[in-house]
Amino acid sequence: MAGEREHPNQDVAIRHRLAGKQQPFAIFFGCADSRVAAEIIFDRGLGDLFVVRTAGHTVDSSVLGSMEFGVGVLGIPLIVILGHDSCGAVNAAVDAMTSGDLPGGFVRDIVERVMPSVLAASKHGEVGIDQIEAEHVRQTAALVAQRSHLIADHIAAGTLGIIGATYNLRDGQAGVVTAIGIDVT
Ligand SMILES: [Zn+2]
Numbered sequence: 385m386a387g388e389r390e391h392p393n394q395d396v397a398i399r400h401r402l403a404g405k406q407q408p409f410a411i412f413f414g415c416a417d418s419r420v421a422a423e424i425i426f427d428r429g430l431g432d433l434f435v436v437r438t439a440g441h442t443v444d445s446s447v448l449g450s451m452e453f454g455v456g457v458l459g460i461p462l463i464v465i466l467g468h469d470s471c472g473a474v475n476a477a478v479d480a481m482t483s484g485d486l487p488g489g490f491v492r493d494i495v496e497r498v499m500p501s502v503l504a505a506s507k508h509g510e511v512g513i514d515q516i517e518a519e520h521v522r523q524t525a526a527l528v529a530q531r532s533h534l535i536a537d538h539i540a541a542g543t544l545g546i547i548g549a550t551y552n553l554r555d556g557q558a559g560v561v562t563a564i565g566i567d568v569t
Contacts, residue, residue: 387556391429394430398431399430406458407458408433408454409433410433410462410464413528415439417468423435425551441467443497443524452534452535455538462547463545468551471517476494478502478516502519504522505519505520521561522548522562529564548560548562549561
C-alpha cells in the first residue's frame with residue numbers, strides 16, 4: 385500500500401530454477417483491468433501466482449478449466465478472486481439494467497455474466513456501486529465453487545479454499561468480502 389516493493393522471485397536464478405517445474409501457491413482470478421495487475425499489486429514474481437483474468441472476472445468454461453488445471457494438476461490450495469472499484473464491467477451491467485439496452489458483440493457476453501450479481505445486490509434494496517462490486521465477488525466465488533465438481537470436491541476435502549476480496553485502486557488496499565472452505569477471521 386505504501387509502494388515499498390521487494391520484487392521477489394524476479395531474477396535470472398529463479399527463472400532458471402522454475403524452468404522445469406512450477407508450484408504456485410495461489411490461483412489469482414481477477415478483472416482484466418490494467419490497474420489490477422496481479423503480480424504488481426501483490427508484489428510477487430515468477431512462479432508465485434497462477435493468474436486468470438477476464439473483464440469483470442466473469443466466469444466461463446475456459447476460466448473454470450484453467451482453475452481446475454491449477455487445483456487438480458498443480459495442487460494449488462487457494463483461489464483468490466479479486467474485484468475492484470470503478471470496474472467498467474460492473475458499471476456496464478448496471479447501465480444495461482438501468483437503460484434496458486445491452487451492448488453489442490461479445491461485450492454483451494461479459495455484461496450478461498455480471499447482471500445476476502447486480503440483481504442479487506438489489507435484493508438488499510437500494511445499494512451503492514461498492515456494494516454491487518462486493519456482491520459480484522461473492523457471486524463469482526459461489527459460482528466457481530458450484531460449477532466445478534473438481535473444485536467443489538477439493539473444498540469438501542479441506543484441500544482448497546476460496547477467498548474473495550475487493551481492491552481499492554487509489555489506496556491499494558484489498559478487503560475480504562467472502563471466504564469458502566477457509567477461515568479468515
Ligand atoms: Zn474491472
